[in-house]
Amino acid sequence: MKGTKRFLIKSGTGSSLSEADSDYTIVVDDYRTEAETEGGRLIKYKKNVLNDLFGRSPPQTVTALIEVALGTYAADRLVKRGPTGAKEDEEEMLKSRQIQILYPVADVERWQSLESELNHAISFISRDNFQFRFIDAIDETQSNDGDDSEHCAQIPGADSVALFSGGLDSLGGQSHLTDEGHNPHFVSVDHGRNVGHLVRNFDHLFDGNLTSIGVDEGFSAYENTQFTRSFMYFAFAAAVAVALDVDDIYVPENGILSRFSSLESGWTTTRTVHPLFVKSLNRVFEELFPDRNIEITNPFLGYTKKDVVNSISNKENILFTRTCPHPRELSQKKDDVGHPYNCGECIPCLIRIIGLVNSKHQIQPDELLLDNNHFLKFNFSTVSAETVAHSEQGRQSSLSVFLLGLNTHLSFAYRIQTSTQKELVSSNPELLDPDIFELYERFSKEVFRTVEFFAAENQTLKDYVIEFLSLEDGELDSLT
Numbered sequence: 381m382k383g384t385k386r387f388l389i390k391s392g393t394g395s396s397l398s399e400a401d402s403d404y405t406i407v408v409d410d411y412r413t414e415a416e417t418e419g420g421r422l423i424k425y426k427k428n429v430l431n432d433l434f435g436r437s438p439p440q441t442v443t444a445l446i447e448v449a450l451g452t453y454a455a456d457r458l459v460k461r462g463p464t465g466a467k468e469d470e471e472e473m474l475k476s477r478q479i480q481i482l483y484p485v486a487d488v489e490r491w492q493s494l495e496s497e498l499n500h501a502i503s504f505i506s507r508d509n510f511q512f513r514f515i516d517a518i519d520e521t522q523s524n525d526g527d528d529s530e531h532c533a534q535i536p537g538a539d540s541v542a543l544f545s546g547g548l549d550s551l552g553g554q555s556h557l558t559d560e561g562h563n564p565h566f567v568s569v570d571h572g573r574n575v576g577h578l579v580r581n582f583d584h585l586f587d588g589n590l591t592s593i594g595v596d597e598g599f600s601a602y603e604n605t606q607f608t609r610s611f612m613y614f615a616f617a618a619a620v621a622v623a624l625d626v627d628d629i630y631v632p633e634n635g636i637l638s639r640f641s642s643l644e645s646g647w648t649t650t651r652t653v654h655p656l657f658v659k660s661l662n663r664v665f666e667e668l669f670p671d672r673n674i675e676i677t678n679p680f681l682g683y684t685k686k687d688v689v690n691s692i693s694n695k696e697n698i699l700f701t702r703t704c705p706h707p708r709e710l711s712q713k714k715d716d717v718g719h720p721y722n723c724g725e726c727i728p729c730l731i732r733i734i735g736l737v738n739s740k741h742q743i744q745p746d747e748l749l750l751d752n753n754h755f756l757k758f759n760f761s762t763v764s765a766e767t768v769a770h771s772e773q774g775r776q777s778s779l780s781v782f783l784l785g786l787n788t789h790l791s792f793a794y795r796i797q798t799s800t801q802k803e804l805v806s807s808n809p810e811l812l813d814p815d816i817f818e819l820y821e822r823f824s825k826e827v828f829r830t831v832e833f834f835a836a837e838n839q840t841l842k843d844y845v846i847e848f849l850s851l852e853d854g855e856l857d858s859l860t
Contacts, residue, residue, distance in 0.1 A: 685735025
């Protein structure tokens with residue numbers, strides 16, 4: 381492939397392999413050894429955490445899954461997307477990349493049968509062209525798996541695994557799963573971006589029923605989008621599930637961001653819990669672990685963010701959460717214990733705001749913990765839809781990103797409320813499903829209730845929305 385970046389993934393414990401077919405080497409290692417990178421890029425994870433759960437080194441299939449996921453994440457971070465050249469003619473706002481992953485495995489036939497599925501799954505979430513090639517491992521210390529269940533960890537009552545990041549969705553997932561009678565063991569992947577600090581805010585909820593796995597990039601990253609990070613999360617969740625001898629993996633994320641129907645494909649917001657990706661990864665797990673029934677489920681696929689927030693009973697816990705994926709880099713404000721605020725400008729922050737102000741908890745503007753609350757403080761009379769810079773869409777966070785995101789969701793919500801289902805299906809085929817259509821009907825009302833909420837303090841917001849959507853007198857009130 382023209383312009384392809386080729387990465388060889390090697391284990392830090394050895395694995396002598398010719399690097400003639402790769403441009404770069406990514407070394408996956410644990411924190412206990414000093415791997416010789418030989419000019420390669422190093423990514424470390426706390427393998428001892430998994431060793432403790434298994435009572436030994438994890439089975440080879442588990443180790444290989446983790447290493448290929450970490451190597452994929454590292455490659456994602458090492459290849460800059462570069463200038464898009466996007467203009468106002470609806471050209472794709474994110475530049476796709478060609479990335480090939482070469483990885484030596486012991487059970488090569490099993491892994492080669494998964495190449496096509498992984499190519500499809502990772503290319504889908506990253507919006508790139510990923511190609512995986514699995515070859516025979518030369519390292520004779522690698523061997524096929526034994527009996528995974530022989531040394532399973534004993535955690536009393538654990539019936540599943542659930543991911544926890546310290547955000548609203550994961551906190552809602554903890555509440556929801558508990559209320560539903562489940563007893564999951566929670567897994568957090570601490571790869572920076574304030575995750576470790578956030579998770580420690582909720583130690584009182586877990587009483588030790590949480591495994592945190594540290595990941596550290598030993599290189600300078602060139603790309604910030606990190607679309608493949610959920611592959612890394614799910615790989616660690618699957619490893620813990622095997623260690624605990626459970627099959628269910630719960631990944632809570634609201635259906636608005638999971639399905640991604642309200643946004644075009646060019647946004648830097650993730651679609652890493654999209655049903656299609658989850659379905660693909662479940663097929664991968666089925667092939668890798670044929671004697672088990674490991675399956676990822678999103679319990680919030682039919683929930684708006686408001687529904688997620690309403691599943692949380694303790695308002696104080698809500699105020700400890702952070703949804704923004706990049707607060708440390710962008711937020712100037714911090715709470716009393718030093719945690720950065722949500723930036724208030726990116727798409728996840730926009731969805732968070734809509735969910736909070738529509739919830740039963742009566743969240744007030746000063747409780748939103750936003751570095752920038754443009755809904756309340758921005759003078760919308762200074763801009764129009766035509767003056768918002770479309771070239772800013774590829775950025776993670778800015779005033780232009782906020783305004784573009786607001787415009788996009790206003791347009792989407794208005795179409796949902798003023799068009800027939802048949803008309804909508806032509807551009808959004810999944811809205812033919814009555815459950816998905818009903819989900820977005822509820823969300824559309826929440827969008828306009830958010831406008832109403834802040835317009836009580838900022839009249840320019842209401843005027844802007846009326847002009848942007850060309851609404852008749854009184855029509856805005858009917859949309860809430």
